[in-house]
Amino acid sequence: MIPNNLNINLKNLRPSATLAINELTTKLSNEGIEIFKLGFGQSPFPVPKEIVQALQNNAHQKDYLPVKGLLQLRQVVSLFFNENYKLPSNAEDILIGPGSKELIYNFQLAYNIDELLLPSPSWVSYEPQAQLNNRKTVWLKTEERNSWKISSADIINHCENSPHKNRVLILNYPSNPIGCTYSATELEDLAGALRKYKIIVIADEIYGEVTFKGNHKTIASYYPEGTIISTGLSKWAGAGGWRLGVFVFPENLRYILNAMAIIASETYTSTSAPIQYAAVEAYKMDDELKIYLHNTRRILETIGLYVYHNLLKLGVTMPKPEGGFYLFPNFSKWNAALHKKGILTSRDFCNALIKETGVALLPGEDFGHPKNRFTARLSFVDFDGTLLLKILEEKPSTILDDTFIEEYCPKIVKATKKISEWVKSI
Secondary structure, eight states, X not given: OOOOOOOGGGTTOOSOHHHHHHHHHHHHHHTTOOOEEOSOOOOOSOOOHHHHHHHHHTTTOOXXXXXXOOHHHHHHHHHHHHHHHOOOOOGGGXXXXXXXXXXXXXXXXXXXXXXEEEESSOOTTHHHHXXXXXOOEEEEOOOGGGTTOXXXXXXXXXXXXXXXXXXXXXXXXXXXXXXXXXXXXXXHHHHHXXXXXXXXXXXXXXXXXXXXXXXXXOGGGTSGGGEEEEEESTTTSSOGGGOOEEXXXXXXXXXXXXXXXXXXXXXXXXXXXXXXXXXXXXXXXXXXXXXXXXHHHHHHHHHHHHHHHHXXXXXXXXXXXXXXXXXXXXXXXXXXXXXXXXXXXXXXHHHHHHHHHOEEOEEGGGGTOOTTSOBEEEXXXXXXXHHHHXXXXXXXXXXXXXXXXXHHOHHHHHHHHHHHHHHHHO
């Protein structure tokens, strides 16, 4: 009999929590159970028509493309960051991959990391990727009064006794799972500490273009020499399944880009050719795409604030959403009552909630929060994004308010009520 010789780094790893909840809720829905999909963070909006058309026009593209990415795409991505964020990059500073998730993994494989720093909470895949790469993860504690964000003091407190370690910080904002973002003042403050300890930052800004007010700031503006921007098409262009990610490097870190390209050449070879040609159209960001983004931001902000205000009335605490698809509600007010019901962890909480109401949330512990803290990620995207965009396209003056949501987002309304009723019944 062949022995079980799995890689030891896989010990205690489970499938990605976000993908697992998507498969579970789909299975339950197919069984006829009414499910409210507030667990999986997929864009509810269609890929813009001009990008779809570009993909159709390039379906015949069959050749292997350069490992670093199609030159035309790297040029237009560089121009996008020059024009929108005043970053002096060029095509040689851009790396294209099959999703930003793959690029973040390959970075950890390429770079010698003593400690990977993660704010608690952070996206579910960062720590498992570190474990697969045999990297040490350090969770930086945060406080709800500071919207679960880190500051320069947190960096200094951790690093001052061992200042010479090779450290990397993954900073994701607008945040998955929190929904808040960092201001220019906060980023400038962080940059000082990061520069002091020569910490490389992977700025996971995949939700940057869906900051509600359209005013996303990149930490690369304040710490250019140490920041690698990670982004892609999945969130702002609704193209998660297309799998196209982008890394933007400063020139002095180009050696890491080159190392990652070597890894790519021996693993995935290159990103899908038709997808890359279509992405050229996406990053041109013409007037139609700007209208699309403006409308998606309006919709997301209105729905996010609707859920936020209704849960606040209940007594749930959480940061106010500023971008992306998420809220991070804290149900700790009901600690005693939950304990009496035998609900002791955030996973217990989410399991009970979906069983009794059909509402799917992800437990805070999946994001690096303490298990006994009753936090969860709520993804407010269970609505028909195609319909809502069509309404705004046909009538741009449409007022987005609670009445609009109650008419066109019934599952969001019903899920919010079910959460409230369930919590009140505890």
